[in-house]
Amino acid sequence: MSDLAIGIDIGGTKVAGGVLDQQGAIVARARRDTPHRSKSPGVVEDTIVGVIEDLLVQVRREEVLAVGVGAAGWVSADRATVLFAPHLSWRNEPLRERLSTRVPVPVYVDNDANAAGWAEHRFGAGRGETHLMMITLGTGIGGALVMDGQVQRGRYGVAGEYGHMMVVPGGHRCECGNRGCWEQYASGNALVREARSLLLANSPVAHDLLERLGGEDQALTGPVITEAAQDGDQTCVELIADIGRWLGTGLANLAAALDPGSFVIGGGVSAAGDLLLGPARETFARELTGRGYRPMARILQASLGNEAGLIGAADLARSEVLATP
Template structure:
């Protein structure tokens, strides 16, 4: 008898992506929706999740083919993996997500932070295989993070461990959606990259001429993928912007290394698609900033392998592991 299938759903600031995932981490079927605007009621987002799960259940062959549903949410998730305590990029505040979904979905539901699910996927099937002490940093709309030690996700006493993006690195710096100023994600995320590019373009800086030409002269149309493509094609300003993000990334992970001493940092999220244009400067800044540099082993800094599907793969596999008593 084949191993049961699981459904994973990854909820971000812009999309709800789901997949039917087998025991080897292979995504067999996919479904995707645009995330309803953050000002809408949480129930609207839950409706979208249920739509995705129902579509995938049918694609998998019906309810009997699916053993569990895992949800990777972009926010703080309680230690019992039931409540989204706070989601900076969505309208969830103390939202009993598992209870709300369980009333509508005939499978066991497990909710986790989306960075935890991505890290689990990379440890099981991707760049972190074999690592006993792994940390993941995901660069997307903001910055997410996760810690795995000896194959166990470290969620902390209250379930909120790994929120590296909201470490304050610049006192009095840029305002963050979490309510504080100077958070790391304001300097080393996709939002930070786009903000700096649009600022140059809005000021009509000649340095932004190439970028503006790519979006028909409309700064608001500049996105992370546009900037990354320009950098790959040699635009010096785009390369400089990515290097700046990478430098902030390296400084931040050097601080994490001082606190946690992992063997590997896996860098994922949409911005990581820039590859060495981002990770090269990050590694340089890491080595330059690392406490005890030159006298201690250095963690590896590697790109995630599973791309945008790491979150849903990990959510599904964690849910399956919970049902089987392996997580």
């Protein structure tokens, strides 16, 4: 093996890493929990370095070209500074510089959705697509745009915040401070909010779901709703379909602006598969501007799962090193 790269995926309570070969296969893995769920920059940095060290002992160090770090947050255009990470105490954190003093290979930092989008473009559902948009549906909505073999990060590095397009003026309050953001209608949080409203109202249509939860509405999560829908719970099927229709509306807006060839839908909510994507495709076809007179983008389910972030972070870092004269 040669031209290996390390990818790091930073989660809320853990740091996961892998060594990627040129074909996109993960040949070594490591993971460490963040101690005491601490969000301080120093503790997370120590954990990242620990994972990298764990990986370097599993392969020949001289074959590792670079380390790529995927972070949930805004990353500067030069891929060096985490401008803002909502779930960590990072504000203008010079992460690349700090890690570079402790890691023996070049380090690059990127937004986690950018990394996932690149992975799907290179090795996953969007392979071969020249104009790809990645949409990640988790607690919120993230995204990435890959055009002609390049991740489009925007002038300041913070492109891809599609979840904060306002689709309902005066709608639900978003944690970003605005109202009516897309992620308030087409995310995992939106799915759970709508299901919980039925539970709290003691709606008879939510009886089976409450029974599945053992009577504990606080145990409600997106995966539980998805599992119930896949088992045939019609209320949960309808809840996911509602999310899918909102997804289709947002995709139609994005297609009008950017005209991609494919949308790749990832994140935890995408596990619902066609229960989500079927309604999304129907709404997209109905609301797309110029429908009937233009080619329609494909709407695909992501194929790389939870490892897309570290795969993309590693491959982007390797690409950067190989492109440097």
